Amino acid sequence: MSQPVLEARAVSKHFPVRTGTGRTAVVRAVEDADLVLRPGRIVALVGESGSGKTTLARLLARFYPPTTGEIRLRGEPVQGKDRAYYRDVQLIFQDPFGSLNPLHRVRYNLDRALRLHHGIRAKAERERRMVELLERVSLTPAEQYLDKFPHELSGGQRQRVVIARALAVEPKVLLGDEPISMLDVSIRLEMLNLLDKLRTEDGLALLYITHDIASARYLCDDIVVMYAGRMVEGGPKEDVIAAPQHPYTKLLIESSPDPERGLDDRDALFDEAADDLGEPPSLIDPPAGCQFHPRCPFALDVCRTEVPPRTELPNGQWTHCWLHQEGRAGDLTAAGAARSTEKENS
Amino acid sequence: MRASRRWAFLVRRLGFYLAAAAAAVALNFLLPRLMPGDPSSAIVEELERVSGQQVPAETLMSIRAIFGNPSDNLAEQFVDYLRQLGHFDLGVSVVNFPVPVADLVWQALPWTLLLVGTTTVAAFAIGTLLGVVAGWKAGSRFDALLTPFTTFLSSVPYFWVALLALWVFGFVLGWTPLSGGYDADLPQGFSFAYAVSVLHHGALPAATIIISAFGGWLLGMRNMTVTTVREDYVLLAQAKGLSPGRVMLRYAARNAMLPSFTGFAMALGGVVGGALLTEIVFSYPGIGYLLYEALQKRDYPMMQGVFLLITLAVLLANLVADLAYVVLDPRIRARG
Amino acid sequence: MITDSALAPVSSATGAGTTVLDVRGLTVDYVTGDAPVRACDDVSFTLRRGEILGVAGESGSGKSTLITALTRLQRPPAVTTEGSIEFHPKNGAEPIDLVGLTPAELRSLRWTSLAIVLQSAMDALNPVMRVGAQFVDALRSHDKRLGRKEAWAKAAELLGMVGISADRVRSYPHELSGGMRQRASIALALACGPELVVMDEPTTAVDVVMQRQILAQVLRLRRELGFSVVFVTHDLSLLLELADRIAIMYAGRIVEIGTSAALYADPLHPYTRGLRDSFPPLRSPLRKLTGIPGTPPDLRNPPPGCPFHPRCADRFEGCDQEQPTLLTIAGHAVACRLHPSGDDRP
């Protein structure tokens, strides 16, 4: 496996906030997270809203320094000027409507990127590079797009411009924070295909953040699941989806719409979800032990007090769950396997 | 949790107003000292003008003993100043020497409170109410006529409206008195005739302040209502089949009103300033007229006293507006 | 009245009921600028008692417009220019055309017969009123004899129905979590026992896990109370699991209506097929998916003929001229010139 380009090692991010009583508290947005991005590989980060995905991406993009832990670029802890760092790492935002300044033409965006990072003086040269960039993101004929304003472009086209702008820097790592969730359903796949192309053609390392586990499976190589600021499980995508090793991953996969499950007995399909699991925990005052224990059907006593350590599985999968430490992983897989075999047979 | 949040908000606001009051006091202290000239010299000049003679050195000394010596250490002066304020001692009026400024201010305060206080509240109420209706029926003929008209009203200088009103109602029609707070030939006191007289004198100034002030509230409220009416919860309230009046008041207006209270701070200073000018037109015996006279006669201690009082009163009114806000808005967001 | 069996359900999970709603040729314009925008064009369908009709379509396809027109809640500049919405009351009284009703007449129908759940519960609940009070408001305005005490008790009971504890009636909306608010607004919709509940993307703002729980509750309540649902979303994969029948909207028109199973297994319209294939599978083997090329049309400037033809891989001569009508083929209606003749054309 290739060397990691970008790594997060045991990073945490705590945001100080003012609570109602006027005292300051901290939001533990990310707690003790590890992440490795390698050239030519795509890691998907899934988790529900507020689980800290964006925070982690922004930590990797050096929007703010981690509270603890460190970010390493090519094995070196990062320091110094942001601009040098941004030559290697670029972030793509969720909202293609928001990440382009409506007052600037496409040309301006690309031009600034080229000037800032490559210092190209010659106008013709920059022009050539811009056209090239737009062609790489399949905006053709490129010349026609250069002088458009964002509002003259559709959502998909805008997101392509955003990607082109990020690519202008010639980064090694691309962080995509839900890059398709605001796009129309019908054009999402094109965007995923574009990202996939960039990965294979340019050997970019990609972080793909999403809510949608199905699209994660479509695009990525590895999946990492976050819950309430912590990473609960990760590993090769098919393994994680076929055999989730954490109760939360299991719940997430089961809750995702999947028409293939069969449409015959609809009520039965939903029935298992009917029992109320409650809400995700507050990050200001997270539950002790495993964050998931209040909602976990398998919760043990130890789950309520101790943070579960990492369990590595032979297939590269890993999880933070006491079931594994206590030798009761079977509880989980038994139920999961039963279901998935059932599916395969049908 | 909920209660504590509100308290926290209030405590924070109270802290802010205390800081603002402190700043106002400091400003009040510094203003005359930053400006060219100083109160002592001013009083000396006044004396020279009256007596037509140069003031002897001894006189100068004794005046400085009263009004502070500009060559004294600033910190010491400030301590003295604070000590004086602690006793509600705003100094001595120059032109009315040796009458304390505080006495004069006390004397004028009730009139201003009566006039400005009631009209500000009335203008706010009327403006808000009409604004809700205009916003609710946005695009209707009512709105199309009322809104530009109030735009006009809100742009007219207070004193000009006052002048016009005085001319039409006081002079041409003779319905209202031309000046003063009550009929001079009535004994001042708690009698019916006196009360009627006070109302008779106050009606026109009050009306002009209301006319000049309500437009601003109306326009703000109208736009807020228009925006609020498009909120989902108003749509849902209509979907629930509630009566239009109920939807308008409990759902749209109730929410649209909240920013008005935050905007109160911005507008209040202007309204008070305008009302002060109105007092001058009507020779109304309030704080505004006092300030006018102080300005005319360069009575610095008086100017300072009046300004301090106005500022503190406005701060207090803002605090009240914030209190109202706390009562009205269950979500107290963290705000500066 | 012509009974158009194609537009009626073939089979329903809860047993075929009588018609609740009969929408014919509903057309809605937004009167802005010079030319009106036709956001709902000649929409017709029938809804059976107890049925869940899903409406799917991309952003801007007119789903919300349809919903507000159905409930007669549209505001300027939206105008219903044509069509009828016949509501059949439960007691077998004469059907009522909602389009012709005065606001006062409508008011008596609202909530007792016709309720709505809006997309974002955060915005749909009045932030300065206690949750219970918003129930009481609705309850007491439709039942004048109901006492204040009883109304509050009823509110608590309704909240309990969706799994919110009774002590929450006195909370303000901002004190509830997103999922709770969403459930509260569903409970609110059911307060007066409506025959029809219209839901506009009621779960897009919550997570998949919570979404599953909420939908399970909706299904359970429908089973118990027997109301019908028009459920609008852009997530076809969810509808395929949830709805009895699905209508696909494109550019303000319904391009296909059929049962979920039929639509999944055998979509007739190229757009439906494209839409279905825009959702990568969760379990079955991955293959490269392409979505639908191009972008949805701008309704201010719709293409001539079939609005989908510029993006359609199967378009042929005439698609760009002739507007196809919705025709029924084997209990499954489609508006596409690939399927020129219905088997029971009226």
Place this chain on the structure above:
Amino acid sequence: PQAAKAVGDTIVHGKTDGGTTFVRNYNVLGPATDKAPNMELVYEPLLRIDYGDGAVVKPWLAESWTFGEGGKLLTVKLRDDVKFSDGKPFTVDDALYSLTLPLEKPDFSIAGITYKSVTKVDDRQLAIRFAEPAYATLTQFANILLPMVPKHVWSTQNLNTWTNPEPVGTGPFTLAEFKPQQITLKARDDYWGGKLPMSTYKIIPTSPDALKAQLLKGEVDWASNSWANGEKEYVAKDPDKHLYQLYSNGGAMSVLFNTAKAPFDDVHVRRALALTIDRTAVVTTLQRPGTEAGPTGLSDQLFADWLDPQYKGKVQKVDADAAKAELAAGGYTVEQGALVKDGKRYQPSILFNSDWSWGNYADILINTWKQTLGLEVKGAGQPSAGYYDKQNLGQFDLVAASTGGAGVYGVYNFLSSSYRQPLGKSATLNQGRWSDPQTDQVIAQMQRTDNVDQLKTLGKQLQQIVVDKVPFSPIYNNYYFVEINATRWTGWPTPENFDHIPFVGMGPDTILTLLKLQRRGN
């Protein structure tokens, strides 16, 4: 508003210059500029000035006086029938106290006193000493700012904080009730000057505009305020009862030249400018026709006996040719709106008090100068404070200022070079920095005599100097304005025939007016 309700034996005075409220401050000797109104009805001075008689000094609380030691010693004999309102008699000790107070407390010296010491001679006489002959400055004892106060009350108080809320004086009234918007004075029945026809004197604050309405309605009997066009708007409506009177106060509104500054040190320039002031236009817009000032600044009405006959009734009309001739004589030309001499350009400005809205009158002067001489004078309006500052410091070219005083000496003595200060140093008198040996000599002579004939001769010499050398140029005469609604009270003096001016705030004259009134119809 109901006039009928006012009690028959009350007289109502509408006060227009006291703001909207009164302040209960009867510390009459204190340095405040705004005190309780009509204090002259409570506190009286020793002497009075008789404007009906060329502004000569007449006795009041003093029965008589004599000068000795060449005018440096003044012996005053007090009346013996005067009682304070608390029943105590007015004694020489009270007078001694009152006159000594400004000497001992200089900050209470507000009347412009010039005496150096006061001593008691006997039970009825005081000896007052001066450094210079004081014939001409006797008027200071007629100043209502130097009244007689009761020693037994005042000497026990801290005068720096005391507001004297219950004033005790020798005057005809006592304070009955003080409301910020209404003061009621009660007539004494033991007043030395006689019994007043009214029992109550009421003072109400009002604005000039409101006053007009109140006068028309008869709510106010008496007021002192100018009413432009009052003849038409008021008198004409009921000539019998509506009285609007103007009494010359011996002063005038003048243009003062800064003679310490070129080119106004040149008499030709001063003359040229004085010749081209459109006085008629100014009084026309003032709506006071016929009040143009003569070249001497002494009004015909008041100084009939003192005025050099050649100046009587003379008003300088605009005379462009003469003015141009003057400029030429001085060697000046006007180029591009500026005065030019010897290659130097002078662009004069005229300072005026914007609080008096004098800007519009300044405009008239400026326009005329521009039309006749081509000279562009800039208007430099200043509100009172800045106006007096600049004026006193000599920071002006021309200034529109009030001139005048009691008697010929009173009008002209400010021209004495003893008051002169260098530019930039504050001068409260002689702001024009006039310095002329001849003027000084005549003024000095006037100070040394109380011989009326000699004073008249000297006065004529001064008139000559003013007309010829033009240290200042009068524009229009100033007046005491009196408005009366004689519905309830008659017996008012008229400008044609008066021995006291019915102006409120004139001290003894006010009292005399009140004493002579009668209830109408009774």
Place this chain on the structure above:
Amino acid sequence: MRASLLTSWKVRFGLGVLGLFVLLAIFGPWINRVLLGVDPRANDIGAIASPPSTAHLLGTTQFGQDVLAQTIAGARGSMLVGVLAAGIGTLIAIAVGVPAGYFGGSVDNALNFLTNLFLVMPVLPLILIVAGYVQGTGMWVIALIIGLFGWSGGARTLRAQALSLSSRDFVLAMRMLGEPHRRLIFCEVLPHLSGWISAMFLHGMIGGVLAEAGLAFLGISDSGSISWGTMIQSAQQQSAVLRGFWWWFVPPGLCIALIGTAATLVNFGVDELSNPKLRLARRSVVARTRRAPRPATAGGETR
């Protein structure tokens, strides 16, 4: 965008009136001199306080000065103060509000406190006091004082806007490219505030004109120059109101009101543009939807 701004009658009317007054301010003296041939300061002693007539279209003052000429001349004085004050106030508001919102943190805390402080201070009395101290100064000082104390409302708005803008994705995205803060503020944030800034400027201008009039009315202004405020003050001092010389004080007041109305209307239009909900509440829109064809209510008809 520009086109849609002009579709509103309010904006068109407002800009028209403002433009007219700007022209008047610029060419006023020329109009007086050349077109009317009247000097606003000239005294026509033959026509004192005369009502409007053919000789004096708007009548004359107590001093025989032509009211029309004065009103025209006053435009310059009033507008000058208004524009200067607005300019100064707007600059301060930008300098305080934008960094506060953009940088946040302790910069924000300090600047925001300052803003809130000035916000709750009664500004007019403060201006009065300060102007009272520096009595008798020119229009520039008056404008400076008005501007110096009248920025807080604008700064508050700009802060809020800058705050939300600075966390907008496009600003973050440009930061990700390595753009320096200076450029982010000037090229990314500020252009978006131009609508607000122009609205603030207009608001400040009305405020300036009104405040100048108020100061002049109190006699604290440059009495040497003609402004609408000094005209009203002059009229007030001559009791024009009670002598019925309405033509003297009505025109200047009306001009102030007109400018104020115009500026408010323009701001209204800008508001409508930035808040589409307001645009939908326009009369034209409502009228058009009302006029749109009603659907056939007959239930039996289908297609």
